[in-house]
Amino acid sequence: MDTAPPWFTGQLLLALPGIGDPRFEHSVIAMISHDEDGAMGIGVADPIGGMTVGAVLDQLDIAHDDPLDAPVFLGGPVEPSRGFVLHSRDWSGAGAVQVSDRWMISSSHDILRAIGEGRGPAHWLVALGYAGWSPGQLEEEMVRHGWHVTPGSDALLFDTPPARRWQGAFAEAGIDARLLTTEGGEA
Numbered sequence: 001m002d003t004a005p006p007w008f009t010g011q012l013l014l015a016l017p018g019i020g021d022p023r024f025e026h027s028v029i030a031m032i033s034h035d036e037d038g039a040m041g042i043g044v045a046d047p048i049g050g051m052t053v054g055a056v057l058d059q060l061d062i063a064h065d066d067p068l069d070a071p072v073f074l075g076g077p078v079e080p081s082r083g084f085v086l087h088s089r090d091w092s093g094a095g096a097v098q099v100s101d102r103w104m105i106s107s108s109h110d111i112l113r114a115i116g117e118g119r120g121p122a123h124w125l126v127a128l129g130y131a132g133w134s135p136g137q138l139e140e141e142m143v144r145h146g147w148h149v150t151p152g153s154d155a156l157l158f159d160t161p162p163a164r165r166w167q168g169a170f171a172e173a174g175i176d177a178r179l180l181t182t183e184g185g186e187a
Contacts, residue, residue: 008034008138010100012152013041014169018182019146023077026166029131030086030157031149032099039133042086042105044125044157045165047071053126056083057116060109064116071162075127084127085111088154091121102154123158148173 008031015027029041054068075084085106089098095108104121114120133141141147150173160168170177 006149008039008149010102012150012157012169013138014148014150014166016145016148017180020144024131024146027131028152028165028169029076030099030103030152032086032105032130034138036135038135039138041131042073042075042084042127043129043131044073044086044127045162046074047162048074048128053115056126057112060112062109062112062116065118068115070125073125073127073162075129076131078130078132080129082129083107083112084130085115085124086127086157087111087121087124088158089121103157123154125158148175 011031013027013029013031015024019025019027026045027043028045030044031039031041033040048071051072052068053070053072054064054066056072057064057068074080086099087104087106089104091111091114092104093106093108093110093114095110096104096106098104111120111124115124138147142149148170150169152169153172156165156168156172167177170180
């Protein structure tokens with residue numbers, strides 16, 4: 001019998017209605033790491049109002065040819081000034097770390113320069129901050145029905161409009177999010 005814990009690295013964590021923390025309502029979090037030492041994920045469904053990748057590159061004095069009007073996402077409440085690029089595995093520059101067999105994550109200026117020059121990964125998104133859990137914390141939140149885990153898809157992550165990612169991720173899992181409730185029942 002396999003007693004290995006179900007680690008969620010490389011999957012999507014979806015906030016369930018009634019999660020109890022307004023910062024995470026309708027959150028879709030790409031899980032970067034999850035093991036006995038805790039968990040880390042990047043929020044991918046909550047654009048920071050008015051902030052674009054082009055504006056971030058301008059602030060960092062990184063040249064770019066295209067306007068790069070893609071939104072910057074609120075990755076989570078931890079270290080909100082720290083930037084991350086979640087991207088496809090077709091680019092692996094300095095500091096790029098593979099996330100399971102799904103994606104890569106980078107936080108160096110190298111990837112931002114590559115994106116600005118049009119030689120970056122085929123698919124990417126930029127986020128500020130991350131969501132973090134201490135050892136056992138995420139598992140406890142799962143027991144309290146705060147989160148649902150789904151494999152998700154690259155199309156959902158990189159091609160679906162942010163406002164549709166939460167509902168779309170549930171739909172990919174065969175769940176109609178409109179039918180979810182904040183109340184439990186008894187059998």
